[in-house]
Amino acid sequence: MAHLVKVVIENKASARDPEGETILKDLLIKGGYEQVKSVRTAKLLKMWVEADSDKDAKEIVSKLCDELRVYNPVAHTCSISVEGEE
Amino acid sequence: MAHLVKVVIENKASARDPEGETILKDLLIKGGYEQVKSVRTAKLLKMWVEADSDKDAKEIVSKLCDELRVYNPVAHTCSISVEGEE
Amino acid sequence: MMKISVIQFPGSNCDFDTVHVLNNVMKVRADLVWYKSEDLRGYDAVILPGGFSYGDRLRAGIIAAYSPVMREVKKMAEDGYPVLGICNGFQILVEAGLLPGALLRNSSLKFVCKWVNLSVVSNKSVFTKKLREGDVLKMPIAHNEGRYFIEESDLKEYYRKRQVVLKYTDDKGRVSELSNPNGSIDGIAGICNDEGNVLGLMPHPERASEGLLSPFNSDDGRLVFSSMIEYMSGR
Amino acid sequence: MVVQNFIFVELTEEEIKEARRMLGREPNTLELAMIDAEWSEHCSYKSSKSILKLLPTKGPRVVIGPGYDAGAIDVGDGYVVTLHIESHNHPSAIDPYGGAATGIGGVLRDILCMGTRPIALLDSLRFGNIEESAHSRWLFRHVVSGISDYGNCVGVPTIAGEVEFDDCFERNCLVDVVCLGLSKINDLVLAEAKHPGDSAILVGGSTGRDGIHGVTFASRVLTEKSDKERSAVQIPDPFMKKLIIEATLEAIATGHVRGLKDLGGGGITCGLSEMADKGGCGIDLELSKVHLREKDLDPVEIMISESQERMVFIVEKGHERDVCEVFEKYELPYSIIGRVTDGGNLIVRIKGVDLANLPVKIVANAPIILRKAIEPDYIKRLKTVGDPGIPKDLSPVLLKMLSCPSIASKGWVYEQYDHEVGIRTVVKPGKGDASVLRLPNGSFLAIKVDGNSKHCYIDPYNGAAGCLAEACRNLVSVGAEPLAFVDHLQFGDPGNPEVFWTFSEAVRGLSDFSKALGLPCIGGKVSFYNEDIVQKMAIKPSPAIAAIGRIERQEWITTMNFKHEGDYIVIVGETKSEMGGSEYYEYIHGVVGGNAPKVNSIKEKAAMDSVKEAIRRGIVKSVHDLSKGGMAVALAEMCMSGGMGASIDYSKVPAENLRVDEILFSETYGRFLLEVDNAHVNELLELMRKRVSFGVIGKIEEGSLDFSFGDKRLLSISIEDLKDAWTNSISRCMGEV
Numbered sequence A, B: 001m002a003h004l005v006k007v008v009i010e011n012k013a014s015a016r017d018p019e020g021e022t023i024l025k026d027l028l029i030k031g032g033y034e035q036v037k038s039v040r041t042a043k044l045l046k047m048w049v050e051a052d053s054d055k056d057a058k059e060i061v062s063k064l065c066d067e068l069r070v071y072n073p074v075a076h077t078c079s080i081s082v083e084g085e086e
Numbered sequence C: 001m002m003k004i005s006v007i008q009f010p011g012s013n014c015d016f017d018t019v020h021v022l023n024n025v026m027k028v029r030a031d032l033v034w035y036k037s038e039d040l041r042g043y044d045a046v047i048l049p050g051g052f053s054y055g056d057r058l059r060a061g062i063i064a065a066y067s068p069v070m071r072e073v074k075k076m077a078e079d080g081y082p083v084l085g086i087c088n089g090f091q092i093l094v095e096a097g098l099l100p101g102a103l104l105r106n107s108s109l110k111f112v113c114k115w116v117n118l119s120v121v122s123n124k125s126v127f128t129k130k131l132r133e134g135d136v137l138k139m140p141i142a143h144n145e146g147r148y149f150i151e152e153s154d155l156k157e158y159y160r161k162r163q164v165v166l167k168y169t170d171d172k173g174r175v176s177e178l179s180n181p182n183g184s185i186d187g188i189a190g191i192c193n194d195e196g197n198v199l200g201l202m203p204h205p206e207r208a209s210e211g212l213l214s215p216f217n218s219d220d221g222r223l224v225f226s227s228m229i230e231y232m233s234g235r
Numbered sequence D: 001m002v003v004q005n006f007i008f009v010e011l012t013e014e015e016i017k018e019a020r021r022m023l024g025r026e027p028n029t030l031e032l033a034m035i036d037a038e039w040s041e042h043c044s045y046k047s048s049k050s051i052l053k054l055l056p057t058k059g060p061r062v063v064i065g066p067g068y069d070a071g072a073i074d075v076g077d078g079y080v081v082t083l084h085i086e087s088h089n090h091p092s093a094i095d096p097y098g099g100a101a102t103g104i105g106g107v108l109r110d111i112l113c114m115g116t117r118p119i120a121l122l123d124s125l126r127f128g129n130i131e132e133s134a135h136s137r138w139l140f141r142h143v144v145s146g147i148s149d150y151g152n153c154v155g156v157p158t159i160a161g162e163v164e165f166d167d168c169f170e171r172n173c174l175v176d177v178v179c180l181g182l183s184k185i186n187d188l189v190l191a192e193a194k195h196p197g198d199s200a201i202l203v204g205g206s207t208g209r210d211g212i213h214g215v216t217f218a219s220r221v222l223t224e225k226s227d228k229e230r231s232a233v234q235i236p237d238p239f240m241k242k243l244i245i246e247a248t249l250e251a252i253a254t255g256h257v258r259g260l261k262d263l264g265g266g267g268i269t270c271g272l273s274e275m276a277d278k279g280g281c282g283i284d285l286e287l288s289k290v291h292l293r294e295k296d297l298d299p300v301e302i303m304i305s306e307s308q309e310r311m312v313f314i315v316e317k318g319h320e321r322d323v324c325e326v327f328e329k330y331e332l333p334y335s336i337i338g339r340v341t342d343g344g345n346l347i348v349r350i351k352g353v354d355l356a357n358l359p360v361k362i363v364a365n366a367p368i369i370l371r372k373a374i375e376p377d378y379i380k381r382l383k384t385v386g387d388p389g390i391p392k393d394l395s396p397v398l399l400k401m402l403s404c405p406s407i408a409s410k411g412w413v414y415e416q417y418d419h420e421v422g423i424r425t426v427v428k429p430g431k432g433d434a435s436v437l438r439l440p441n442g443s444f445l446a447i448k449v450d451g452n453s454k455h456c457y458i459d460p461y462n463g464a465a466g467c468l469a470e471a472c473r474n475l476v477s478v479g480a481e482p483l484a485f486v487d488h489l490q491f492g493d494p495g496n497p498e499v500f501w502t503f504s505e506a507v508r509g510l511s512d513f514s515k516a517l518g519l520p521c522i523g524g525k526v527s528f529y530n531e532d533i534v535q536k537m538a539i540k541p542s543p544a545i546a547a548i549g550r551i552e553r554q555e556w557i558t559t560m561n562f563k564h565e566g567d568y569i570v571i572v573g574e575t576k577s578e579m580g581g582s583e584y585y586e587y588i589h590g591v592v593g594g595n596a597p598k599v600n601s602i603k604e605k606a607a608m609d610s611v612k613e614a615i616r617r618g619i620v621k622s623v624h625d626l627s628k629g630g631m632a633v634a635l636a637e638m639c640m641s642g643g644m645g646a647s648i649d650y651s652k653v654p655a656e657n658l659r660v661d662e663i664l665f666s667e668t669y670g671r672f673l674l675e676v677d678n679a680h681v682n683e684l685l686e687l688m689r690k691r692v693s694f695g696v697i698g699k700i701e702e703g704s705l706d707f708s709f710g711d712k713r714l715l716s717i718s719i720e721d722l723k724d725a726w727t728n729s730i731s732r733c734m735g736e737v
């Protein structure tokens, strides 16, 4: 059965996110949306994984993210969540 | 109060997702993770929005996404969700 | 005396190159116009040059599409003036809704800079009057988000109206997977509006206008500019 | 003042004592931190200064020599070009994308702060074995994409470079970047503060915690903890850099910018103290004016932070508005942070309270360290390595040589770089030995960067000189007269006497050879500590040399592709049995050692001069120098790029009693291949006679590359097969085809 696992990769919180800054300053604020206070961008990977359980699927993805360097721990944080079977 | 709204932008199926395909084929399968059946990539924007409620925050973001073409309807789908106050 | 405006957005980087070719190779007057300008009166044509406006953030061209000057560019397009978008300029025109479709990340997932062959599919636009359909041109490309996309069902209509202007091909004018550098649908490299006065293309005619700079000693890019100039002087 | 857990990584006990003595008092914590940053190896050159003195730095065209952010050369008609080389090795080793990208950012700033527009970038890269190691592939892929994303976005073309692979770079990849600038001679700006009363304006990114201790990080070896050691990696922001470039050039055009400095290693401390020191003034700095990213930065952090994309302008008193209007046009953050004084001190204040007060003479001039140098044992050992046997069939050997990643086409790399923007690139990457740019005065500039760690390892003296020789040969091949060079010297820990010996030898080699050629060194950089505890391995000595040359006339520009069937092929220079460090020994036979090529400056110069003259007389049609892979590889490259074959009689190659594999693959310096037609062959031979050894070794033909000895056919390979081996080898390694 395929389980959907979501991986979110973003710059470490302590690091800047120039893309988010530009979107905020030059698109949203200039477009009149001053209610928006901050924008951060991230990359989302949705993986459908064959596994016995959500938990197993998540573990497989955790492992592969580290092992295959889907993200670089020096620069990024990576968070993994399961969204239920599909 | 700032509400966190998440915007996920991904390619329509007809526009393909070469990045997801490449991650699956060149990284995961070659790396020995055949349990993964499919990968889709998306761009995630986290916006912190000043609003009275989650619902309002979400509405503001919905509106700005359409109005400022945060996604291109020709090629993308866009989904918006609220994650609670912070 | 005719006058062409070349718009500078923050991050444009082919602005000087384009002005150089217009002034020194084509011998017409071209001015740089800062993106905050709200007045393009007095100009007979407008060019959106290549580069990385706003660093390609969010998506190439999207932020620039909301610049003050774009309202004026739209007015000029409606009034029938020639409007040319090169590379990032093409991306801006698409994002501003002046041209159909979308430009997505190259299917190779890599930036690609090289000289390609381009076939003229239609010479409908004011920038291709001096070209014959079937001609094969040489120009360089340099982009990260150049994969032209449009729903197949809509594409038919654009073919019918002869809006598909240029395609990536081999040197014999044949479309193949090998000749397609970015995964564009049908190998499309440039498209114009129904009226033919707005053209967007990924290749760089301004880099292909002097034999000295071409590995083939060619200057095919000039034809784009001279078609435009001829059209302007006839207007 | 709050200073939490601040650890001095670099200063030794003696240095602290020395600082105390020079000051005549106890420095406070902030002052010590400032001295620590500025006295780091990276900023102060304390180990290398005494050796670097050997290099010649003067010449008729030198406008600015070493000592500034970049050197400057007069290219005629009131124009100068500026040149600098930098590396970002340590950051790239742990964050290849961000590290390489911010490396580009750094070298661009060096060119920009001379007041010159950056017009070209080059990259010189070294990685481990990408055929075997996933880690090396990961580094390679992300370093190239970091350079690509940054350089392309700022609109500066990356027009040339080189890549070498060797196991010693498995952990410590080397990422050298070169930048070339252009301006009118009168628009040059120096990093000086010499008019009391002028304002110091900080422009660009805000100051944050990222990059704290960058210079001390660069002045140490990598450890297991290096990943975690960095407080935060630096995030490249090429879009901001592009705005800074345009704003800076526009600000200079106001005529009120009197000094300019990029904030790189050592941050505000190094930037301000070096400018004050050079200008013979002091600076009063009001720290509360620095725009911060995080509110809770303490003064130490502000003073040493290396946050990216920042510049300091020294602006003529009373004209601050004129300059600041430019920054406002580009919506760049700025703040007036200080004032130039006629004292000699850098005084740091917060809301009027003095926090630090240091004579800039002391901060900017670290005490020199004299290092011990001992010849390593391995050098003698490697000389006596035995020769491998000759393979029976040399056809597959040649094909394998062409697919060797260090030799194979680098199209995978340079097609990811916009090498055309600026519309100056006349000879593009892959088309000639060096790349050629047109200049606004109608002349042309050739540029190339070269290195050869394998040669330098076996013989650092000749190897280093050989890198410069190769760079010059590459310039000469495209028709240029070499003008000047910059060097980047990359070694292990200088405290290790064996490492330091290789360093001193390399500088000696460079210096002897450049003096013989009359070629000035106008700048450079030293990067030590390229070793890691995990693998207990220092890199092979790896100087990278970037050289520029001038081509006065368009007709002289020469490329390497064969042009016409039936033309003659001539080799210039004698081939020797110098196989040590060759790709043939290492890649085919796995042999490290033997005799590495030696430079002979008289013969090298004679060969360059004859080729230059032949080009100028218009009697040769294509030229290619011999480097990695030797004659066979060079011929194959000329065949492939011209789409033509050649038939070679290698008995005609000037050489004494060499084995066939030596003739084919030796990497002896001082050699070129020329194409000449029937009408000019005699004139060419006449020109060469008495000046250099040469041989007419064959003719251009259709279809295949053939080698014979007299009538005896050795091998024949079709152009398609050559191309298949060479063109896609790197994409294959990267798993893409």
Ligand SMILES: Nc1ncnc2c1ncn2[C@@H]1O[C@H](COP(=O)(O)OP(=O)(O)O)[C@@H](O)[C@H]1O
Pocket: D122, D123, D124, D125, D158, D159, D160, D161, D162, D163, D407, D410, D413, D414, D417, D428, D429, D430, D431, D432, D433, D434, D435, D450, D474, D627, D628
């Ligand atoms: N990292 C790189 N970046 C850009 N261009 C490169 C790079 N590596 C190699 N090239 C280009 O590929 C061609 C061959 O380079 P190289 O093998 O170093 O030549 P040579 O042996 O003549 O020094 C040159 O045009 C060079 O500029």
Ligand SMILES: [Mg+2]
Pocket: D433, D473, D474, D624, D625, D626, D627
């Ligand atoms: Mg060469």
